[in-house]
Amino acid sequence: MERAQSLMKDKVALENEIRTLELDLKGMSATRETSLIDSEGFPRADIDVAAIREIRRSLICKQNDLKALMAEIEQSLISLHQGSQDSSAPKPKPVTMRRPFARISIVEHSSPASEAGLLAGDKIVAYGLVNASNHNKLRLLIEETSNNIDKPIDIEVERVVDGQPQLVELKLRPRRKWGGDGLLGCFILPL
Numbered sequence: 001m002e003r004a005q006s007l008m009k010d011k012v013a014l015e016n017e018i019r020t021l022e023l024d025l026k027g028m029s030a031t032r033e034t035s036l037i038d039s040e041g042f043p044r045a046d047i048d049v050a051a052i053r054e055i056r057r058s059l060i061c062k063q064n065d066l067k068a069l070m071a072e073i074e075q076s077l078i079s080l081h082q083g084s085q086d087s088s089a090p091k092p093k094p095v096t097m098r099r100p101f102a103r104i105s106i107v108e109h110s111s112p113a114s115e116a117g118l119l120a121g122d123k124i125v126a127y128g129l130v131n132a133s134n135h136n137k138l139r140l141l142i143e144e145t146s147n148n149i150d151k152p153i154d155i156e157v158e159r160v161v162d163g164q165p166q167l168v169e170l171k172l173r174p175r176r177k178w179g180g181d182g183l184l185g186c187f188i189l190p191l
Helices: 002-027 049-088 112-116 139-146
Strands: 092-094 102-107 123-127 153-161 164-172 186-190
Touching: 002 049, 102 112, 112 164, 123 139
Parallel strands: none
Antiparallel strands: 092 164, 102 123, 102 186, 123 153, 153 164
16 A cells, blocks of 8 residues: 555656646747758757757656656555455465364355355365264254345364465355255255
8 A cells, every 4th residue: 555655646746847848848838749940951059959959858768767666666566456355355274173964065156155255175174063073964054044035144164275285264154046956056965
């Protein structure tokens, strides 16, 4: 964030320098396009040709600097935006001793499971009130899903991140009419 703010200050300063140079040109009765030679092809005697050329050169340099700075600002904002998106993503936690009881095998595209952030290979540790000690061969998981249509269910999954198992907390909202079969759009297998 500080980098982007610093770049924006540099941009404002550079734009001010460009405006000052343009005002200097105007004060010399010239613009960026004013001809520096007369009708006979000689340098004009009524203006300071050398000073105008130097200001024009400076303007071109400053414009190029501004273009490069704008590209740098764009990259900085993209990085900042990606960082903010990453911070809103589910945060992995170290796995506790609770054991998973089911595994996600397939997640349908644009399904409630996909929208919640579930991935194939995730192992379910908690699904609402259902866990490894009470799932009753996944019957309570099915019941929990049916009782919470269009309501969020807090779930915890064990996911391998960078080769390490992590605990990820998600919110899953079972629903009908999402464009596919079932309420979740994923296949859950017992472990």
